[in-house]
Amino acid sequence: MFGSPGSGKGTQSKYVVDWLKIPQISTGDMLREHIRLGTEIGKAIAARMRAGSLVSDELVNQLVYERIHQPDCKRGFILDGYPRTTAQAQEMMRLLATMGAREVVIHLVVDYNVIIARMAGRRVCPVCGTLYNSVSKPPKVEGFCDLDGSPLSVREDDREEVVRERLAQYEASTMPLIEFFRKSSERLFEVDASKDRPEVVFGRIQQALLKAGVLNSGVLKSCSVSKDIPAGVA
Ligand code: ADP
DSSP, rough: EEEOTTOHHHHHHHHOOOOTTTEEEEHHHHHHHHHHHHHHHHHHHHHHHHHHHHOOEEEEEEEEHHHHTTTGTTOOEEEOOOSSHHHHHHHHHHHHHTTOOOOEEEEOOOOOOHHHHHHEEEEEEETTOEETTTTTBBOOOOTBTTTTOOBBOOOOOGGGGHHHHHHHHHHHHHHHHHHHHHHHOEEEEEEESSSSSSSHHHHHHHHHHHHHTTTTTTTTTTTTHHSOOOTTOO
């Protein structure tokens, strides 16, 4: 599942996990766990992780290889934060082929102006930490916290220049991957995630997964299709 910062990727991944009852595999979480436990791998990657640089393809590929051969991945899994490079994408395709598994690539497509407006509308109370949004959760009195009346501020991460920079970085690193899957996958789905409610976006993802044939792969055997799929999708 690919999606820019602010695209709702976290929310949608969680919906898919709950629906299909398959594990979500986050390479970032696995790497952080190695650092926390102080393993050899953890020691080797700590500096790169702190600097926000990617760790080597070989290492990440190896971690993913080991993880997806665990028994809980038999019916499928969602990859989060992987692949990040074309070399990783090639290795992923090769790995899946050896397992007799098939990829489905979901790209959450959003209008960057919508994301910038959404993130620019976020405010936080510097005293109690409550989050507000001028569109979806405005404070009762503009500019002040409902709970303690403190003047609200903009988080460093949400400043427009910072958001634009993160989006530009995302675009530069992800577009080559989307291009790769355009050429090498029959199951790349570009899902419009710009403006509709999360449940509506999830309906589109379900449609894509059904079209990709996950129903036939046995993955849905333990899911109640009639109950879990919104009307009109199946
Ligand atoms: P973020 O979305 O903030 O980048 P992640 O949890 O996905 O967070 O990743 C955190 C860090 O872990 C990355 O900055 C990078 O150093 C490392 N990392 C995670 N996934 C990969 C990957 N597929 N390839 C290389 N490095 C990765």
